[in-house]
Amino acid sequence: MSQQQPRSEITTPDVLGDDDVAELSLRPQRLAEFIGQDKVKESLAIAISAALNRHEPLDHTLFYGPPGLGKTTLALLMARELGVNIKVTAAPVLEKPADLVRELTTLREGDILFIDEIHRLRPIIEEFLYPAMEDWRIDVRLSDGPHAQMISMPIEKFTLIGATTRYGLLTPPMRARFGIVQRLHYYPVEHLAFVVERTAEILGVGCDKEGAMEIARRSRGTPRVANRLMRRVRDYAQVRADGHIDKRVADLALHMLDVDEFGLDDMDTRVLRSLIEQFGGGPVGLNTLAVALGEDAGTLEEVYEPFLIQNGFLMRTPRGRVATTLAYRRFGYAPPVDGLPGHPGLGREPKPAQPGLFDA
Numbered sequence: 001m002s003q004q005q006p007r008s009e010i011t012t013p014d015v016l017g018d019d020d021v022a023e024l025s026l027r028p029q030r031l032a033e034f035i036g037q038d039k040v041k042e043s044l045a046i047a048i049s050a051a052l053n054r055h056e057p058l059d060h061t062l063f064y065g066p067p068g069l070g071k072t073t074l075a076l077l078m079a080r081e082l083g084v085n086i087k088v089t090a091a092p093v094l095e096k097p098a099d100l101v102r103e104l105t106t107l108r109e110g111d112i113l114f115i116d117e118i119h120r121l122r123p124i125i126e127e128f129l130y131p132a133m134e135d136w137r138i139d140v141r142l143s144d145g146p147h148a149q150m151i152s153m154p155i156e157k158f159t160l161i162g163a164t165t166r167y168g169l170l171t172p173p174m175r176a177r178f179g180i181v182q183r184l185h186y187y188p189v190e191h192l193a194f195v196v197e198r199t200a201e202i203l204g205v206g207c208d209k210e211g212a213m214e215i216a217r218r219s220r221g222t223p224r225v226a227n228r229l230m231r232r233v234r235d236y237a238q239v240r241a242d243g244h245i246d247k248r249v250a251d252l253a254l255h256m257l258d259v260d261e262f263g264l265d266d267m268d269t270r271v272l273r274s275l276i277e278q279f280g281g282g283p284v285g286l287n288t289l290a291v292a293l294g295e296d297a298g299t300l301e302e303v304y305e306p307f308l309i310q311n312g313f314l315m316r317t318p319r320g321r322v323a324t325t326l327a328y329r330r331f332g333y334a335p336p337v338d339g340l341p342g343h344p345g346l347g348r349e350p351k352p353a354q355p356g357l358f359d360a
Helices: 018-026 038-054 071-082 098-106 123-135 172-176 189-203 209-217 223-240 247-256 266-278 286-293 297-310 325-330
Strands: 061-064 086-090 112-116 137-141 150-154 159-164 180-183 314-317 320-323
Touching: 038 071, 038 180, 061 071, 071 086, 071 112, 071 159, 098 123, 098 137, 123 137, 123 159, 123 172, 189 209, 189 223, 209 223, 209 247, 223 247, 266 286, 266 297, 266 314, 266 320, 266 325, 286 297, 286 320, 297 314
Parallel strands: 061 159, 061 180, 086 112, 112 159
Antiparallel strands: 137 150, 314 320
C-alpha cells in the first residue's frame, strides 16, 4: 500500500441534520477511547497494526449485533487509525450495480467502504460485489439488451466493512468473504456510566456518578440509548432543576419519560401488562398480542421482544409468548403457582385433580 497523508472523509446518502452532527461529536476520536467491547478492540488493534506493517489493506470486516452498540463508530475509528478515507452508505439505498460503481472506482488503495444493514443487499448487488472483494475488479455493462457488452474494470484494493443486526440473514457466500467477523455485545452498567459521564462533559452539563449510574441502569445496555436519555435528562435538569444531574434529578426525568428502573419504556410495559392482564400470562400468539396492542407484529418481534427476553421478562415457547415470574413481580402480581414443563412459576393457576378411574 502506497504511503499517503492521513485523511478522513465521511459521505452519506443524505445530508446530515443537526442531531446527526451532534451524534458524531459524541463519538470517540481514537480506537483507544472507545468504551467497552474490549475483546473486539484488541482484535481490531492487532489486525490494524499488522496491515500497517505489511502496507496492505485490512481484511474485509463484518460487525454484527443489536443496534446502537457502536458498529458505525468502530468503522470510522478504523479508518482514522489506518489513515484512509471511508465512504459510508446503507444497503437499502443501493438499488442497482451502477449505484456502487462511482464509490468503488473513486476509492484509493486501502480505503474503506462501509455498508450498513448489509443483510438487506439485493442479490444483484451481492453478485456485483463478489469480484470486487476478491479480485479487485468490477464488471460494467455498456448497454442493455441481448447484445449488451460487458467490460471488466480494475479497481484499487479496498476494505469492505459491513454492519448488520441480522447476521443469520446474510447469505453464506457473503459471510465467507469476510476475513474478520466480530460480534458486539450489550454493555455492562459500569461501562455505560462512563459513556454517560463523557457525554455530560461534552454537552457541558454537570453530572455526578450516582446520576450517571441511574441513567446507565435504564439504558438497556446500549450506548445510543444512554446518549439519548442523557440529552433528555439534561433538558429536564436545565428547566426543572439547577442544571446539575444527580440521582434524584435523573430519576424524576426518567420517570417523566416513562423509563423505569429496569429500562422498560411505555411500550415494554404495555406488552407485559397485556400478557398478564388480558391473557393470563400466556401463552399467546404473536399476531394475537400485536392486535391487542395495536402494533405491527414484526415491530414487536424485532424491536421490543429481544430486550424483554434477554432480561427475563418474556419467554417464547412453541405455544406462544409467556410472561415470566419476574414480569409478574415487576407489576405487583403474584406469580402463578404451577408452571410450564421445565419452567416453574410460569403457568396458570393449578386445576383440581381429576378423580381416577378406581377412586371411591
